[in-house]
Amino acid sequence: MSEFRILHIINGMTCGGAESYIMNMYRNMDREKIQFDFLLRDNHGDSFYINEIKSLGGKVFFVPSFPRHFLSNYIETKRFLSKHNCYSAIEIHGNALIYVIPLIIAKRLHLNNIIMHSHSTKCAKKIYEIVHKWNRIYIHRMADVCLACSKEAGKWMFQSNFTVVPNAIDVKKYAFPKETKEYTEEYVLCNVARFLEVKNHSFLIDLFYKFQMLHPSSRLILAGEGPLKEKIMEKVRRLNLDEKVEFLGEVRDVEYYLANATCFLLPSFYEGIPLTVIEAQAAGVPCIVSDRVNREVRITNHVYFAPLEHMGCWIDLIERSKNEGKCKREDILDRMSGAGYDVRDNIRRLVKLYTRERK
Incomplete structure (x- = not known):
């Protein structure tokens, strides 16, 4: 049984950049010490990395999609986080501050080590950008730690007080x-x-x-x-x-x-x-x-x-x-x-973050 278990919240685990980054960390992590679980909104059991996640010892859970099923997503996300409230850290991945439901719920439930991770520098739609800028006002009240793949991605999502974690790979x-x-x-x-x-x-x-x-x-x-x-x-x-x-x-x-x-x-x-x-x-x-x-x-x-x-x-x-x-x-x-893109250096930084003492 791993000493620390981390919950990653992301839309799906297809073959995208953020997903590949997470898997690079996961494959090279000491899984006897740290394990990853996943809460996804894209309910496709055959998603690209699902079988590999399970083979590495991770668990995969699903909630209804967002924003199409806004209310049921909120209800099921709250139910899940209320029941599974012993994670050492909860890391929410996004390109913009549109899907903040897990941030709000995790904060209200006083869950430990809430992390928001920025993976982009822009919104796909104008209406999303309006929502993003509104939520940006409150992000530092909701997240304990703010991470970004680059300085530009950090400024886009958090404006300030963030840590850059490069998209490292097995060089x-x-x-x-x-x-x-x-x-x-x-x-x-x-x-x-x-x-x-x-x-x-x-x-x-x-x-x-x-x-x-x-x-x-x-x-x-x-x-x-x-x-x-x-x-x-x-x-x-x-x-x-x-x-x-x-x-x-x-x-x-x-x-x-x-x-x-x-x-x-x-x-x-x-x-x-x-x-x-x-x-x-x-x-x-x-x-x-x-x-x-x-x-x-x-x-x-x-x-x-x-x-x-x-x-x-x-x-x-x-x-x-x-x-x-x-x-x-x-x-x-x-x-x-x-330049900080060796996966092993990145893992050492993340382990310190994931295993820091509870508040």
């Missing part, structure tokens, strides 16, 4: 992969992201359409799932790119595909600290990302920021990245560790 896993995918094309472009509006896949397809006209020996690899995937697949078919664009779905071994890629592309409209760019850098792959992405993501010298308004700039940078080649593995390890 050696990416720098020294056991197996790698071999490609025959001259250019192999990669993207790992959920198919959401904010990820801007439509731009990516338009970019690749122009690029492959200049460089016919090209391939685009897309990993991930999401509500807009079918729409993007239809666009690929319409542009007759079926043979050149590969949809991988959700994958666990991203390093297998990244290792021999020419470059990694991320044309997002906004991000917190995109974990996928951290992973790509650890693999030594040059990264070209939207200039709207947080600059804190640049750990190595092989990250380039490009404006979404100038597609030609992206094409130039792809060509340049191929000529420059990859980072040396030894340099990668030093830089990632020095």
